[in-house]
Amino acid sequence: MAPNPADTALWPAPHASGAVDATVLVPGSKSVTNRALVLASLASEPGWLRRPLRSRDTLLMAGALRAMGIGIEEGVGPDGSGEFWRVLPTGLHGPATVDVGNAGTVMRFLPPVAALADGPVRFDGDPRSYVRPLHGVIDALRVLGARIDDDGRGALPLTVHGGGALDGGPVSIDASSSSQFVSALLLSAPRFNQGVEVRHTGSTLPSLPHILMTVDMLRAVGAQVDTPESGGEPNVWRVTPGALLGRDLTIEPDLSNAQPFLAAALVTGGKVVVPAWPERTTQPGDRLREIFTEMGGSCELTEYGLEFTGSGAIHGIDVDLGEVGELTPGIAAVAALADSPSTLRGVAHLRLHETDRLAALTKEINELGGDVTETADGLHIRPRPLHGGVFHTYEDHRMATAGAIIGLAVEGVVIENVATTAKTLPDFPELWTGMLGI
Numbered sequence: 082m083a084p085n086p087a088d089t090a091l092w093p094a095p096h097a098s099g100a101v102d103a104t105v106l107v108p109g110s111k112s113v114t115n116r117a118l119v120l121a122s123l124a125s126e127p128g129w130l131r132r133p134l135r136s137r138d139t140l141l142m143a144g145a146l147r148a149m150g151i152g153i154e155e156g157v158g159p160d161g162s163g164e165f166w167r168v169l170p171t172g173l174h175g176p177a178t179v180d181v182g183n184a185g186t187v188m189r190f191l192p193p194v195a196a197l198a199d200g201p202v203r204f205d206g207d208p209r210s211y212v213r214p215l216h217g218v219i220d221a222l223r224v225l226g227a228r229i230d231d232d233g234r235g236a237l238p239l240t241v242h243g244g245g246a247l248d249g250g251p252v253s254i255d256a257s258s259s260s261q262f263v264s265a266l267l268l269s270a271p272r273f274n275q276g277v278e279v280r281h282t283g284s285t286l287p288s289l290p291h292i293l294m295t296v297d298m299l300r301a302v303g304a305q306v307d308t309p310e311s312g313g314e315p316n317v318w319r320v321t322p323g324a325l326l327g328r329d330l331t332i333e334p335d336l337s338n339a340q341p342f343l344a345a346a347l348v349t350g351g352k353v354v355v356p357a358w359p360e361r362t363t364q365p366g367d368r369l370r371e372i373f374t375e376m377g378g379s380c381e382l383t384e385y386g387l388e389f390t391g392s393g394a395i396h397g398i399d400v401d402l403g404e405v406g407e408l409t410p411g412i413a414a415v416a417a418l419a420d421s422p423s424t425l426r427g428v429a430h431l432r433l434h435e436t437d438r439l440a441a442l443t444k445e446i447n448e449l450g451g452d453v454t455e456t457a458d459g460l461h462i463r464p465r466p467l468h469g470g471v472f473h474t475y476e477d478h479r480m481a482t483a484g485a486i487i488g489l490a491v492e493g494v495v496i497e498n499v500a501t502t503a504k505t506l507p508d509f510p511e512l513w514t515g516m517l518g519i
């Protein structure tokens with residue numbers, strides 16, 4: 082297939098002429114929006130999502146749920162309250178076809194939903210989706226009573242032959258390659274006849290905050306969930322069967338997508354305010370307050386939002402990012418500009434994200450003159466004077482934003498396919514130039 086010209090377009094990353102000083106309205110969280118869509122679709126009454134993220138991943142999620150019969154009406158609320166989606170749950174129907182794109186949340190959260198449909202649901206997606214791990218969901222659903230046809234690799238493409246209901250019950254999985262296996266099984270479990278008991282048997286479990294987000298959001302719609310944190314067995318989650326409430330939920334800004342803007346304050350010694358930063362949240366991006374403070378900034382969380390200020394100095398960091406893996410590209414970009422080396426650990430599973438992020442970051446930073454080496458579970462980054470050049474993005478939104486961070490400090494950095502940020506932040510180029518007052 083001929084590449085889309087937009088995919089190969091080159092975007093000169095703006096170089097910052099001075100300290101940034103900006104307020105950036107960061108759109109809604111991908112992870113919260115896609116969980117909210119699934120839970121609202123499984124509820125027994127209509128629900129509302131206010132200020133949902135509209136991006137490739139969330140539109141794919143909405144499209145897939147619509148394909149299975151769910152009504153999702155879009156509108157704009159009064160008085161600047163922003164967009165809303167009203168979700169009208171019904172029986173889930175097949176036959177249907179689902180395009181997952183390269184959205185981990187869609188490819189993992191929806192096969193359990195499809196198992197509840199009354200006919201076959203065919204799942205397909207971008208070429209990259211064929212290699213991203215899905216075995217934890219496929220194998221578990223089979224144990225729980227679903228019929229699934231795949232090509233034997235434990236990956237996409239596949240067809241879930243929905244039978245209108247699913248037994249559910251106990252299941253063991255190895256979720257060391259993705260926390261989304263656990264989240265996927267828990268999200269639909271209130272609708273399984275026996276609920277679910279998920280036992281993680283692997284040696285590591287990434288992205289724990291994302292599992293806590295799943296549990297929190299399930300409880301908020303009335304599900305009963307027992308977790309290791311609530312006194313249950315380690316690595317075991319239980320969901321009791323029961324009806325789910327429709328909810329009126331305002332989606333928090335995406336704190337992982339706030340990262341490049343906070344990084345801009347750090348890199349330029351400036352100030353960035355992100356309104357509506359939640360006081361309490363399960364989003365992994367909240368860890369940036371601590372990580373970017375250790376790297377040289379300071380922050381204040383007020384009722385209005387987060388004010389993050391750079392000091393002019395950027396320090397290296399030695400940090401385990403296993404719980405917050407999606408922050409790695411942005412942290413690596415800042416680390417490449419720091420005054421001391423960094424070691425990023427605990428993120429071997431990033432090799433199976435949108436691209437092999439450890440290889441991609443190593444190659445692209447080194448091609449600008451950097452000195453990055455891959456370790457078994459992360460990166461060593463020794464800052465060097467960098468020069469301009471093309472920063473390739475491998476259809477990975479977070480590679481594009483990482484390149485833009487470096488471009489602030491290094492003249493002549495050109496981002497290939499910045500449009501790939503549409504996966505979770507379609508307005509990135511405009512927000513970025515707006516922040517810089519260009």
Ligand SMILES: O=C(O)C1=C[C@@H](OP(=O)(O)O)[C@@H](O)[C@H](O)C1
Pocket residue numbers: 111112113185186258259260261264287288291292406407430
């Ligand atoms: O559940 C979620 O919303 C996510 C979980 C994480 O996935 P992994 O556990 O596969 O890293 C994270 O990296 C991804 O961006 C979003």
Ligand SMILES: C=C(OP(=O)(O)O)C(=O)O
Pocket residue numbers: 183184185186407434435479505
């Ligand atoms: C890993 C990510 O996405 P996905 O939901 O596709 O796994 C990410 O957004 O960094």
